Every structure is written in structure tokens, then in C-alpha cells.
Amino acid sequence: MEKTVKQITQSSRDAAIQMAAISTEKKNLVLARIANALLENKESILDANRQDLESAQESGLAGPLVKRLVFDEEKLQDVIKGLGDLAKLPDPIGQTTYQNQIDKGLELYRVTCPIGVIGVIFEARPDALVQISALCLKSSNAVLLKGGAEAIKTNQVLVKIITEASKKEGMPDGWISLLLTRTDVTELLKMDEEVDLIIPRGSNEFVKMIMDNTKIPVLGHADGVCHTYIDKDADTEMAIKILIDAKTQYVSACNSTETILIHQKIASEFLMELSDAFERYNIKVFGCDKTCKILSCAEVRDWHTEYLDYSVSIKIVSDQDEAMRHINRYGSGHTEAIITNNEDTARRFMSLVDSGNVFWNCSTRFSDGFRYGFGAEVGISTSKIHARGPVGLEGLITYKYKLFGHGQTVGDYASGKSSYIHNQSSKPCPFDR
Amino acid sequence: MEKTVKQITQSSRDAAIQMAAISTEKKNLVLARIANALLENKESILDANRQDLESAQESGLAGPLVKRLVFDEEKLQDVIKGLGDLAKLPDPIGQTTYQNQIDKGLELYRVTCPIGVIGVIFEARPDALVQISALCLKSSNAVLLKGGAEAIKTNQVLVKIITEASKKEGMPDGWISLLLTRTDVTELLKMDEEVDLIIPRGSNEFVKMIMDNTKIPVLGHADGVCHTYIDKDADTEMAIKILIDAKTQYVSACNSTETILIHQKIASEFLMELSDAFERYNIKVFGCDKTCKILSCAEVRDWHTEYLDYSVSIKIVSDQDEAMRHINRYGSGHTEAIITNNEDTARRFMSLVDSGNVFWNCSTRFSDGFRYGFGAEVGISTSKIHARGPVGLEGLITYKYKLFGHGQTVGDYASGKSSYIHNQSSKPCPFDR
Numbered sequence: 001m002e003k004t005v006k007q008i009t010q011s012s013r014d015a016a017i018q019m020a021a022i023s024t025e026k027k028n029l030v031l032a033r034i035a036n037a038l039l040e041n042k043e044s045i046l047d048a049n050r051q052d053l054e055s056a057q058e059s060g061l062a063g064p065l066v067k068r069l070v071f072d073e074e075k076l077q078d079v080i081k082g083l084g085d086l087a088k089l090p091d092p093i094g095q096t097t098y099q100n101q102i103d104k105g106l107e108l109y110r111v112t113c114p115i116g117v118i119g120v121i122f123e124a125r126p127d128a129l130v131q132i133s134a135l136c137l138k139s140s141n142a143v144l145l146k147g148g149a150e151a152i153k154t155n156q157v158l159v160k161i162i163t164e165a166s167k168k169e170g171m172p173d174g175w176i177s178l179l180l181t182r183t184d185v186t187e188l189l190k191m192d193e194e195v196d197l198i199i200p201r202g203s204n205e206f207v208k209m210i211m212d213n214t215k216i217p218v219l220g221h222a223d224g225v226c227h228t229y230i231d232k233d234a235d236t237e238m239a240i241k242i243l244i245d246a247k248t249q250y251v252s253a254c255n256s257t258e259t260i261l262i263h264q265k266i267a268s269e270f271l272m273e274l275s276d277a278f279e280r281y282n283i284k285v286f287g288c289d290k291t292c293k294i295l296s297c298a299e300v301r302d303w304h305t306e307y308l309d310y311s312v313s314i315k316i317v318s319d320q321d322e323a324m325r326h327i328n329r330y331g332s333g334h335t336e337a338i339i340t341n342n343e344d345t346a347r348r349f350m351s352l353v354d355s356g357n358v359f360w361n362c363s364t365r366f367s368d369g370f371r372y373g374f375g376a377e378v379g380i381s382t383s384k385i386h387a388r389g390p391v392g393l394e395g396l397i398t399y400k401y402k403l404f405g406h407g408q409t410v411g412d413y414a415s416g417k418s419s420y421i422h423n424q425s426s427k428p429c430p431f432d433r
Numbered sequence: 434m435e436k437t438v439k440q441i442t443q444s445s446r447d448a449a450i451q452m453a454a455i456s457t458e459k460k461n462l463v464l465a466r467i468a469n470a471l472l473e474n475k476e477s478i479l480d481a482n483r484q485d486l487e488s489a490q491e492s493g494l495a496g497p498l499v500k501r502l503v504f505d506e507e508k509l510q511d512v513i514k515g516l517g518d519l520a521k522l523p524d525p526i527g528q529t530t531y532q533n534q535i536d537k538g539l540e541l542y543r544v545t546c547p548i549g550v551i552g553v554i555f556e557a558r559p560d561a562l563v564q565i566s567a568l569c570l571k572s573s574n575a576v577l578l579k580g581g582a583e584a585i586k587t588n589q590v591l592v593k594i595i596t597e598a599s600k601k602e603g604m605p606d607g608w609i610s611l612l613l614t615r616t617d618v619t620e621l622l623k624m625d626e627e628v629d630l631i632i633p634r635g636s637n638e639f640v641k642m643i644m645d646n647t648k649i650p651v652l653g654h655a656d657g658v659c660h661t662y663i664d665k666d667a668d669t670e671m672a673i674k675i676l677i678d679a680k681t682q683y684v685s686a687c688n689s690t691e692t693i694l695i696h697q698k699i700a701s702e703f704l705m706e707l708s709d710a711f712e713r714y715n716i717k718v719f720g721c722d723k724t725c726k727i728l729s730c731a732e733v734r735d736w737h738t739e740y741l742d743y744s745v746s747i748k749i750v751s752d753q754d755e756a757m758r759h760i761n762r763y764g765s766g767h768t769e770a771i772i773t774n775n776e777d778t779a780r781r782f783m784s785l786v787d788s789g790n791v792f793w794n795c796s797t798r799f800s801d802g803f804r805y806g807f808g809a810e811v812g813i814s815t816s817k818i819h820a821r822g823p824v825g826l827e828g829l830i831t832y833k834y835k836l837f838g839h840g841q842t843v844g845d846y847a848s849g850k851s852s853y854i855h856n857q858s859s860k861p862c863p864f865d866r
Binding site for chain 1: 449450452453454473510533535536539541546549555593600650652668671674675677679682683697723753757761769779780783784787788789790791792793794795796798800804805816817818819821822823831832833834835837838839840841842843846847855857864
């Protein structure tokens with residue numbers, strides 16, 4: 001008989017408890033075993049993927065979606081390299097991040113530990129399944145996966161290979177599970193007692209749907225309405241170069257610039273130069289009143305628009321403050337850049353713009369875990385709670401306080417018989433690393 | 434005309450943006466001015482509080498609630514001392530917590546910053562109003578306050594004094610606001626776009642009601658079902674001493690032990706000793722089957738029970754694993770202790786028990802921000818996301834990434850013209866401290 005989502009989630013919880021105690025060496029060994037097993041079972045993976053691709057073509061799935069569904073030799077090599085890189089990263093679990101000697105023989109440590117059960121819901125892209133499972137393993141979390149229906153055969157084979165390889169190394173049953181149906185997702189989103197965090201991977205609408213339908217905390221971002229502000233003291237040549245990169249280097253990325261704000265003092269001349277450059281890239285401009293007069297372009301319909309395409313919104317602002325007010329009102333808190341040679345202006349911008357990533361004189365496209373040097377990326381968060389901006393393994397961990405005593409009671413301190421010392425140090429917890 | 438909650442919240446957001454740039458010196462100066470102003474306006478505070486107390490007595494408010502409502506000379510002195518202590522703490526804002534040189538002339542910094550707008554909803558206790566506003570000020574957050582209806586006159590006077598004193602020092606309008614009616618709270622809980630974090634202070638039912646009725650993240654705890662496990666290798670004399678403290682030192686505290694788990698090997702003898710000790714404190718025991726046979730006590734009705742009273746649940750367990758399973762199932766993730774002389778047993782307990790605070794050989798009552806040496810406590814969180822356990826000022830902050838460039842584009846790195854260096858250091862951000 002098929003297990004219910006409730007039963008599967010219960011196994012995840014049981015596994016999660018045990019995973020907290022698995023050693024760094026064991027986790028890295030399991031990552032290596034998984035990489036080997038994927039290689040050894042290459043043919044069955046590629047075969048399952050071919051079946052998924054055939055069904056997708058038969059059912060007339062759109063081209064970009066089919067492309068994301070492909071899991072070929074190259075994707076396999078990428079995934080295997082990713083597992084190797086992940087094994088080399090330091091273990092995020094068991095790190096002492098605060099220590100305080102409360103009194104003689106009463107020692108407090110704050111130690112990083114896994115969050116517990118992570119639910120991952122993604123569209124298409126079977127390579128994301130391997131990547132996110134490996135991140136959960138490295139951070140000692142149990143993972144509940146739900147992939148897109150179009151990748152079901154590939155996903156099933158991948159989870160089977162990972163499960164068997166990790167079981168041989170003694171990983172607890174249930175640390176990784178695959179949910180299969182859309183009803184399963186509905187069930188999963190209700191389990192706020194059992195599931196500690198949801199990570200959605202997919203389109204904005206998809207992520208927004210998840211966020212709107214669960215009480216479980218969600219790590220991710222629905223929108224990426226990123227801004228670049230060209231200040232009156234900008235190096236305009238640099239500004240053009242950066243804007244072309246920020247708008248065209250990968251138009252469907254969440255960190256592409258969607259709105260350009262230009263200081264009125266330089267607007268006329270700069271807009272003409274920019275317009276020439278943008279024409280070469282077939283970029284369609286939507287402007288504010290003033291911009292439309294200069295460029296005779298179409299008017300912006302909604303300043304919240306994330307085009308994810310060769311289109312851009314442009315607004316002329318009277319000063320830096322208007323630029324910042326616009327960003328704080330219409331931005332999604334993802335990434336905003338200022339182009340200026342004035343240090344004070346840059347400082348104000350980076351302090352007063354309320355966004356996860358604030359850049360000076362460079363492209364918004366740099367906002368990314370790998371470019372930031374994290375070695376691994378769990379996702380990009382536009383929330384201000386828990387994790388913000390590009391999120392590495394630290395997004396999958398929490399901490400607990402461990403207090404080591406010798407029979408101390410609070411009553412003795414309340415009565416004055418004992419008194420607190422409160423002596424902070426950087427001593428690591430004796431029970432951890 | 435009265436401002437709507439929407440309008441008030443909008444002023445909070447505007448103020449929040451400006452508060453991100455206020456200097457440490459200014460914030461500490463404002464804290465000192467507020468302390469002075471409270472002292473200077475002592476009579477109007479005490480007078481307003483007398484009026485609230487009269488109304489409370491007329492309307493027949495329960496004794497413990499009336500007690501919490503009192504704001505007398507002593508409370509005022511406590512609050513003023515608290516403001517002085519808070520000023521002495523390091524500024525939590527503007528700290529660089531990660532630095533990476535992405536490339537020559539492309540420097541990344543992760544810098545702590547305020548969360549934005551904090552909504553604080555509390556029952557009675559006007560001293561909590563001053564305390565939490567000061568914590569928000571120190572962490573550069575705007576605060577929206579809603580106190581209990583029975584403290585309305587005291588709260589209004591306090592907010593007026595704080596607003597005027599801080600305005601004189603140039604604090605932005607709207608950084609502190611008071612909401613007055615129950616309808617205002619309903620409105621506030623809906624503002625998930627405008628309010629970044631809700632902190633509820635009050636009874637468990639009150640906190641649970643807040644958590645169940647908002648999409649805004651909530652920092653707090655509804656339950657505190659804390660456990661103490663007496664292992665077979667426990668020093669039983671120490672165990673009795675700790676249990677008396679953990680159960681009786683302050684029965685209505687969230688970190689008091691509510692369930693005692695005892696290893697079967699020592700259960701009979703230990704229960705007799707414990708029962709004698711508990712009788713002296715008039716503690717009522719509710720037991721499992723086996724406990725009831727030994728002590729002839731009443732049976733436990735629900736292992737989730739938080740008595741907050743002179744009552745306790747006791748269960749005999751077959752081994753450590755059963756104790757841990759019980760805690761992970763029925764605990765609220767608040768605080769759990771083990772009493773044992775066996776280091777390996779303690780290590781397993783502290784690793785596998787999924788709770789914010791895990792203690793070895795001491796009382797669960799130590800779980801508290803001041804006892805932990807934080808200098809300030811925002812609250813205790815049983816969530817695993819954002820902040821866990823006792824939460825100091827760090828619960829009121831988030832961070833942003835600041836990237837300093839010289840015209841770099843992602844295209845140059847994608848084409849291989851430039852390449853990433855990724856050189857981590859501990860250099861602080863030049864625009865911050």
C-alpha cells in the first residue's frame with residue numbers, strides 16, 4: 001500500500017532527529033557514494049529522462065520547459081562536480097557561535113544545528129533535485145521533494161539511486177523522500193507542525209502560489225524587480241556598459257535590471273546615448289512622461305513590472321531621494337545599484353535603500369551565491385527574516401543553546417548565594433567541533 | 434481627524450528608512466533623553482497609572498492582571514536603569530559579518546541592518562512598552578505598539594513622553610506609534626506588506642491567537658512545555674535539588690519544568706524521594722501508569738500540558754531513547770534538561786533533542802536572555818527560523834549585502850575576460866563601522 005503524505009512526513013521527522021548526529025566524514029563519504037552511484041547508473045537515468053522528454057513532446061510542452069527538463073551527460077557531469085565541491089565545503093553543523101561562562105562550572109554555548117525537515121517543491125529541472133538533496137544532506141536536514149509532473153520518471157530514478165547509495169552508508173531511512181502528485185503538495189503545505197521550511201524553485205507565479213498557501217516559513221523570492229540608478233555624478237560611459245550587462249546578459253534572470261532611474265540633470269543627453277546602445281540589443285523602452293517626450297517611447301504601465309525579457313522601464317527623477325523613494329516603494333527588495341562617482345551619494349544609497357543587495361558601480365547581475373563565493377546556493381531570499389539575499393548553506397541551519405552545569409539552580413542566584421560572572425569567550429563547545 | 438492604521442503604518446515605514454542611518458552616538462543620546470524625560474514627568478505617569486488602576490478595580494480585573502498593570506516609582510527606576518544598561522551595549526547595526534574580495538576592485542560586504550517596522554502587541558504591563566521601544570530604538574527599527582486596553586492612560590502618557598523627548602533629538606516622526614483599539618490590532622495583523630515582524634507579549638493563548646491570525650513573521654513562543662530527564666546514571670541528590678528549583682522557583686514562568694521523565698532502573702527509589710520533597714512544596718503529581726502505581730497519584734490527562742502552577746507530569750521511561758522520543762513528540766522546543774553523570778549520555782541528549790535550549794545537570798529555569806548574559810532580551814522564540822531560544826538585540830536585525838565595484842559586468846566573467854578571485858577576509862565595510 002502507498003504511504004500517505006502524513007506517514008512519509010513522519011519518517012522524515014524521525015530521520016531528521018538522527019541526522020543531527022551524523023559526522024562530517026560520514027556526510028562527505030555519502031556525497032561521494034552518491035556521485036559514484038549516479039555515474040554507475042548513468043544509462044538508467046538518461047533512459048528515464050528520454051521517456052520524460054518523449055511524453056513532454058507528445059503533450060506539447062513549451063520549448064523552454066522542455067529544455068529545463070533535459071538531464072543529459074553534460075548535466076550529469078555538472079551535478080557530479082557539484083557534489084564534489086560541496087563535500088569540500090566546511091560542515092555548517094556543530095559550529096560554536098557564542099560562548100558565555102555564566103558562572104564557574106556553568107558554561108553556555110550556542111551551536112549550529114540542522115533545521116529539521118525541509119520541503120522542496122520545484123518545476124521541471126531534475127538536476128535541481130540532486131543539488132538540493134545534497135545541500136540538505138551536507139546540512140544534516142531531511143528532505144521531502146516534489147518535482148514537476150513532466151520529470152517524474154527521471155526524478156524517481158534519481159531518488160532511488162540516492163536512497164540506495166546513502167542507505168549502504170547507514171543513512172537513516174526517510175532522510176530523502178519523493179512526493180508524486182499535486183494533491184501531495186496541497187497536503188505538504190498544510191503540515192506546519194511537521195515541516196520546518198519550504199524551498200520553492202520555479203517561476204514567480206509558482207513561488208507566490210506556495211507563499212500564499214502555507215503557514216510554513218518559505219525561503220525564496222517571488223519577484224526580482226531590480227533597479228539601477230544613474231546619478232548626476234555618474235561616469236556615463238561606465239553606466240551604459242553596466243546597464244547593457246544588467247539588462248541583456250541574461251534577461252530571464254531574477255537579478256536583471258528591470259527599471260532604470262536617471263537624475264534629471266543628466267537625463268536628456270544620457271537617454272540619447274542609452275537609447276542608441278539599447279537599440280543594438282533590440283531592447284524595448286517603457287518610460288515616464290519625461291522619458292517618453294525625449295525618446296518618444298511607450299509609457300510604463302506598472303512600475304512593479306518584472307519583464308524577464310528585452311524590455312525595460314525608465315524614469316527620470318529630480319534627485320537621489322526621489323530615486324530611493326521609488327525603489328523602496330516599487331522594488332522587491334532583491335538587488336539595486338547606483339552608478340556615481342560621488343562617495344557620499346553612494347553611502348546614502350547603500351544605507352537608505354531597503355534591499356537585500358545594494359551595489360555601487362557594478363551590474364545587478366552579480367547578485368548570486370556562486371559569484372559571492374559561497375560555494376553553494378540554496379536560493380535567493382527577499383525576506384528579511386532568517387536569510388536575506390543569496391543564501392548559502394547557512395539558510396538550512398539554525399542553532400541551539402547548550403548549557404553545561406554541575407547542579408546549579410536559579411534559586412541560588414535569586415537569593416544572592418551565587419552570582420553571575422558572564423564571561424564571554426570563543427571557546428568551542430566540548431561536545432561539538 | 435484620527436489617522437487610520439494604514440496611515441500610521443505608512444509613517445512607520447518612512448521613519449524606518451531614515452532610522453537605518455542614525456548614528457550610535459545619537460541613539461544612545463536619545464535613550465538618555467528618554468530616561469530623563471520619564472523622570473521629569475514622573476507625576477503625570479504615576480497619575481495616569483492610578484487612573485488605569487482605578488478603572489481596573491471598578492471593572493473587577495483579576496488580581497494578577499492588576500499587579501502587572503502597576504507602574505510605580507520602583508518600576509520607573511527599573512525602566513530607567515534598563516535604558517542606561519541598553520545604551521552601554523554595542524550597536525547591533527553596521528557590523529560587517531562577511532567579507533569577500535570577488536575580484537580586484539570588486540568587494541563584497543555583508544552588513545547588519547535594521548529589519549524595518551516592528552509591531553509589538555502586549556497585554557497589561559506598561560513597563561514592557563518602554564523596554565521594547567528602547568530595544569527597537571537601539572536596533573534602529575520603527576515600532577508600532579498596541580498595549581492592553583486596561584493600561585491605555587499609562588501607555589498614552591509614556592508614548593507621549595518618549596515621542597517628545599526623541600523628537601527634540603531629531604528622531605524621525607513616526608518611529609514610535611501607539612495603536613489604541615482592538616480593531617487596530619486586526620488591521621495591523623493584515624499588513625504583511627508594511628510590517629516586518631510581530632512581537633507578542635502575553636499569555637500563551639494570546640500569542641497563539643496572534644500567530645494563527647497573521648502572515649507576518651512572529652517572534653515569540655506560545656508554549657513552554659519543558660522537560661527534565663533523570664537518567665539512570667544521575668546523581669539523585671542533585672536531581673532532587675534541580676527539580677525543586679525547576680518546578681517551584683517561579684511556577685508561572687515559561688521555562689519551568691512541566692514534565693519529569695525518569696529512567697525505569699532508578700524510578701521506584703527516586704520517585705519516593707522526589708515525592709517526599711514535592712510534598713513539602715504542595716506539588717500535585719500527575720503520572721503515567723507505572724508512576725501512579727508507585728505513588729498512587731492521578732493520571733496524566735495530556736502530555737502536552739503546561740501547568741504554570743504547582744503541578745507536574747511524571748513518566749517512567751525504559752531508556753534514554755524513549756525519553757528523547759517523548760520530548761521530541763510532546764515538547765514545545767523551549768528548554769529540556771538531562772541529569773546524568775554519564776558524559777556520552779549527555780552528549781547524545783544534547784545532540785538529538787530538538788529544542789532551542791538543552792541543558793546538562795542544571796535547572797531549566799536558566800533559559801533566559803539576562804541569565805545568558807545578553808544584556809537585553811527581546812523574547813524567547815520556539816521557532817527554528819530567524820531566532821531561536823532567548824533572543825537578544827540580534828532578533829531585531831537583519832543584514833544586506835553591499836558590493837563595491839568599478840564598472841564590472843557579469844558578461845566579462847562569463848566570457849572569461851575576467852575571473853573571480855574569491856578572497857575572504859575580516860575587513861569591515863568602509864561605509865559602516
